[in-house]
Amino acid sequence: MSGLVIQRLTTFTVSVKQFGRVPNILNRLPSSLPSPSPTVSASQVPRLFREPYILTGYRPLHQNWYCYLLSLFQKHNESINVWSHLLAAPLLLLRWWSHFGALGYPSDISALPLCLFIASALTCYFCSSMAHLFQSHSEQAHYYVFFMDYVGVAVYQYGCALGHYFYTSAPGWRATIFGQYFLHGTAFLGLMSSVGCCVAKSRYRKPYPLQRKICQLIPSSQAYFLGISPVVHRLLTVSWGEEPSLKLHALQIVCFLCSAVFFSCPIPERFFPGKCDIFCHGHQIFHILLSLTTLCQLEALFQDFTRNRENIVDIFGENQIWWACVSFPVLAVLCLLVAFVSMKYMHKKLKQD
Template structure:
């Protein structure tokens, strides 16, 4: 029987087609062509003082994608922003737990900043990766790069306005025009950069750089104004975020230097073709600026989350204020007799008192016997040296106030000293 089985196998095996790897493996894609000197690419793609490391034009699109792993004069420009994106995401994730981050109205500006940062990083990396394909691709991808810059500018303004700005600054003329002005200058920056890119040809005149830098500088001066105001008015010892705000300003100023001037390659032509270009250093400092900015906004978010609630309203949908019908006179009367506050303080506290929600108060629950503790008036721009106001959403064993029952909810306020 075994002989019959072997005979059958011997007749079957020759009829089976031999296995070949080419039957299941897709033919390999062509690899990117080797880099060439500047004399072999059109003048549009040449950079001042960069003599070698250019990718040939008119290759297949996948060749430029695969050039991500090739050594050329755009490699570091791509990787500096490509790696910055996961760093921001990891930094974001690392802070979610400690911050108690939840997706609500108060956290939306922080989310807008993250999305805008990832947008400019992705579009910048794509521009430097694919711009060598053709003249059309060069203009298209760099125009999209300028769109990413505009989006990032406005995302920074949103974060600075809602988390960093002081009440005195928001009440000023600059503060009242800040958001519409930021939108205008973001669009102006994008339009001027696109115009300068398409209007001027290499070798670029000074007017092209001025067309890019003037609107960008105006946009930055407006964007950074709430940060500068806070740096000069707030206490650096009490607010750790001010250090990171200072670092982001220093990083951006260094960005401006290396973006405006082709250094150090101007002094070493041909020696910075692959590593050490001014634009590469510009990318590096811009990534650091974004990281410092995100850390500063995280700390501002923790410390000033209630400011966002004050501007937007309740963090929860629907009518959930602590006491929307609380008579202002009652709050003022209590403060006048118990704290001796000024009229300005009374007005500020009365407004704040009627807009805080119970859900927000629960997030400030401390290790106390009292149900909920509220932040001090100092965080709302109210100058109270010793007295601190605490608001409780329900009758507290810590306090038996004289306030009445309004709308089915008790109102209690407690003035203490040295309890910050």
């Protein structure tokens, strides 16, 4: 199964790399629609929009909003960041629907955490795609769309935690202090992840100090390590031959940790300044690896769900499943409030500047 996932992602990656060979769709649009301006160099955009070692491919600011929408079909240094998630989302949805169909489209409460997992992943992908697509419009738009991106990340973290808790966790782990406070802790850390990223984004300006990275990474990394703890426990205590899903869980952890490296470090563009502007810079690789992480999660969780389906309600009880799932929209609303407060703060700050 892991080979199937890798094969699908490889096909997707090849398709993305052929992006530049596609005929220019913009030339076929009616002349009444605005067309995106040609891309510019880093020196022609404000410091806020410049990325380390990315020298060209920036979209000019203050174009019509339609221009940024139509830049979907333009080559620029955000193209792969947008398309990587726009293409991964329907692939993820198709795999989910295929698995659901194979199980007879279950409608009982035991399948609810799985539905919320796919909803959280699609929310994260949508917010990320929109952020990278529209962030170049203006400084205010840049902040606003990335605040929403952080909402998507927090929701996705909790969606993963629901799947790991109800389908993958072992009784021995649930008896530990991590298991007893797992759902409360992952929800709280998801909210703190959103708060930390919004504060770091709104408070610090380039060149960014170390405090910004700390403010972002501490709550986000804590949320991840707590959320993945039931999976790690099972990987260490159960024979991988007994449960095929464990290989996929191991693969999702490897992919995520590799993606974290590319997110944190500007590689390979650091070693080839100007050569990775459009294709293959670190953030693009991060996006692709994150898509592979989610696909592996989906495949593994479906296997876990299929194996434990008959016992899930008996083990956890309907009330616990309902309360855990009701927490999902509550967390989303709280993260949205954090984003809106951050937007209001940045609006005042930009007016003062």
